[in-house]
Amino acid sequence: MAKTKPAPVESETAIRVRALEAILIEKGLIDPKAIDALVDTYETKVGPRNGAKVVARAWFDPAYKQRLLADATSAIKELGFSGMQGEDMVVVENTDSVHNVIVCTLCSCYPWPTLGLPPVWYKSAPYRARTVSDPRGVLKEFGTILPEDVEVRVWDTTAELRYLVLPKRPAGSEALGEEALAALVTRDSMIGVTVL
Amino acid sequence: MLLTPDLVPVISASGQSARVDEKIAARFKTGTTVRVRNLHPTTHTRLPGYLCGKVGTVEIDHGVFIFPDTHAHNLGEKPQHCYSIRFKATEVWGPTAAANDTLRVDLFDDYLDPA
Amino acid sequence: MNGIHDLGGMHGFGPINPEPDEPVFHAEWEKRVFGLFATTSAFAGFSVDEFRHAIENLPPAEYLETSYYEHWLHSFEEMLAIRGIVTKAELDARVDQIRQGGQ
Structure with a gap:
């Protein structure tokens, strides 16, 4: 018993x-x-699956991607995601030469409508302290190692803009539909601590 | 106001933007070099201390927003432009930082001087 | 203010240690505190700026030793006390009542 x-x-x-x-x-x-x-x-209801849909749509539909990078708030709203802690959004794109990572050193600002509520590590002192001064060291802890010639671009999002990273589309995903693409997208890749 | 359950989907989906719909002149154009003011207020601010005195470039003008430094203390919205400023990692953290890496921080007009 | 919350560039906090398969909330009380933000700001009329500043007012050692939602709780307590809506004495008395088996 x-x-x-x-x-x-x-x-x-x-x-x-x-x-x-x-x-x-x-x-x-x-x-x-x-x-x-x-x-x-x-x-x-609100969580990183929302953000994954935004990313998949951007990969799938070049016109949508253009709108997303030009006016993220409106483009994200097209998919039905808006509101608290995502009132004014910016989407930043990872490329072969630029890798973006998001942090808020002063509190824990985070885009709720697309990523949900932040995980404990994002709110923790070590992440907030070190991402701005040693981003490559932080990325390494997440298993992400980038070549030296890639610009690591750290966004300290301390005002009222909220940021989402558009990760690079994984190689070999060319034949996939939007739903299958969304399934590949992780929360951490949209914060920018990992790559896909 | 009493927040009732039927209003939760409404406020959750609308939120409350800090953007202000007022025509206020921007002090800096994109591409301008700026120096962060050496400010140490004992009151609320959204200027991270590590940026005081650093030189960067205005990359994006986000438009006009409520100024948190006054708003937190019920001293008014003091609406002003908020910019994404680009800093070289080496400018902020010295020669041991990676030469290619940059920081992008959203800063208000009141935090900046022409460099 | 040059408070402990202004963490950018500080050393010595150790590794980040992400929790695998982390739940959205770690305890029932965290859920209640989360829900208190929107419900409390609706009647007390505070801004997110005032909310953040009340968190920054935590004594530095306490700030580092308490969790995110404990910071939120502190902020609500401070803002409600300033407005005279719930005094510290009133809250402490209710805590004692609950400790003794009351509601």
Whole structure:
């Protein structure tokens, strides 16, 4: 028979959050169902699969790619993705001579509509501290080693523009349709810490 | 306002852009060389400390945005241009940085001087 | 401000260590804090700039020792206290009540 797990002890932080939410509900200031809806949106609906669709469309349709690089916010909205922390978007393209990587040294700015909520490492001190000063060292930790003649272009996105990297289309993907292309695109390649 | 669940998809998909629809002159044209001001306010700023005094080039003019430094303290929106400034990695981090690498940082008019 | 949040170029934080197959949230309380941003700004009327500045006001050692969503919690507490909507004493009293088995 499996042992019954003891109930986990609620952390001090968890208690404090519960207390704050309870007070705000009692004062009639928040509706907890709105919190449920927000959590559901960013846990199940908004995430890096959205960004992958944008990238695949850009690879598949040269006219779309042109629009995306010229006015990313509108082009991304064409696919139905917009809003909080993606109000003003910029897409930067990786080429044979340029590799882009995104960071926010001051907090953790990140394009929610296309990538969802940021992973812990993106918000962590080591990533924020080192990406600007030692980008090649950071990329190496993600298994990404680039030739010296490639310009590593680090975007410290500390204002209200949000950035998405358009990775290089992988060799051998010429025959693939848009959906199959999207399946190749990873979150980390759209932050720019990996290549495909 | 009480945020109700039916409004969540609306606010999530619309967000709240910090872009300001006002005709305000840009202090710098793209291609201009600029020097980041040596600023150390004790209040809110979005100027990373490592850039103080560094010289870069205006690469993109993003248009007019709310200025966070005043807005954070309820001192008004002070709308102004925000630019992507290109810095050579060696300008910011010295001769040990890779010669080809660059930094691109979004900076406001109030953070910049002509170089 | 020249705060601890201004991390660009600092040394000594060690490797990045990405977590494989990371979930969107790591605990139930993180979900509640995440949802408090939009719900709280809707009635309290703070900007993202004020929100960020309240995070920057964390004492440096605490900033480094606490997680992203703990920073958010601190920010809400500070902004709600400044507005007199939820005082620190009121929140502390409720925390005590929960610790003693209440709601």
